[in-house]
Amino acid sequence: MPRPPLPLNALRAFEAAARHQNLTRAALELCVSQAALSHQIRTLEQRLGVALFHRLPRGVALTEEGAALYPVLQDAFDRIAGGMQRFLGAEDRQVLTVGAVATFAAGWLLPRLPAFEAAHPDIELRVQTHNNRIDLASEGLDLAIRFGDGDWQGQACTPVLDTPFAPLCAPQLAERLRGPGDLAGVPLLRSYRADEWPRWLGAAGVAGVEARGPVFDSSLALAAAAAAGTGVALLPLRLFARELGEGRLLQPFAQTVDLGRYWLTRLRSRAEREPARRFRLWLEEQGRAAE
DSSP: OEEEEEEEEHHHHHHHHHHHTOHHHHHHTTTOOOOHHHHHHHHHHHHHHHHHHHSSSSSSSEEEHHHHHHHHHHHHHHHHHHHHHHHHHOOOOOOOOEEEEEEHHHIGGGGHHHHHHHTTTTTEEEEEEEOOOOHHHTTTOOEEEEEEOOOOOEEEEEEEEEEEEEEEEEEEEEEEEEGGGGHHHHHOEEEEEETHHHHHHHHHHHSSOOOOOOOOOOHHHHHHHHHTSSEEEEEEEEGHHHHHTTTTOOOOOOOOBOOOOOEEEEEETTTOOOHHHHHHHHHHHHHHHHO
16 A cells, blocks of 8 residues: 655654643654744644644644544554664653642652652653642643542543641640630631631531631641741641651641542543553552552
8 A cells, every 4th residue: 555655743743742732842842943843733734634733722632633643643653662662772761740739749749759760760750849720731741639629620530649637736836725716816827728727617616716817829838837836727637747747736636627639630632641550550559558
């Protein structure tokens, strides 16, 4: 069967853009300008007579035609790379970029990463932190770890870790708290999720106490402020086990509340790559062991 001329540069440009769902990151990977990458993709679309992407305000999304072409090209380029490695005599490390809530990264993930690196030396893991507000497509992430109820539109969500929340504070402040009602006399440090303190206070049977303390965009900042004696913070216990063990933070009350869990998420419109699958399975195993 005659093989038509293949526009390999244009096909590479499309495959990279489809994988990242972001033209900027695809252009960086291929060491070309974004304008050159866009030109290659438009040339391919004109040649095929179809649109391969929907252009969005932030990033791009595959059309039906693009979604049909992408896995074919991904498989073909993976097979070519595998064939090349046989002659080069060494495996290239596969890059996996993961966004993680900063609190989860510092308090839970980072201490476990050496074990992942040892078990998967062929994966180069790149971790970017965020404050739970993230756009996988526009930021070029393969995966994101975030906190919530697991209901994010267009994303496949895998539960990773449950962690109860409880009030934590510095030892000198804990001495003043004999019962939950005493929280009325101290600053209650808050996150941007306004329902957290009301839910804990309701679970503890406390009425008439209102959270009026400063608002922080990160549990790490909340914990630092609490350890400095600024007030009482409502924090996920499992992620601050070290601070509790060292006595920098104390838990004055046994009452906890379930406010959500940590999830591993990816875009449903993207096929799950092998490095992402292995990281997901490892993360699930670590979560089960922790619980």
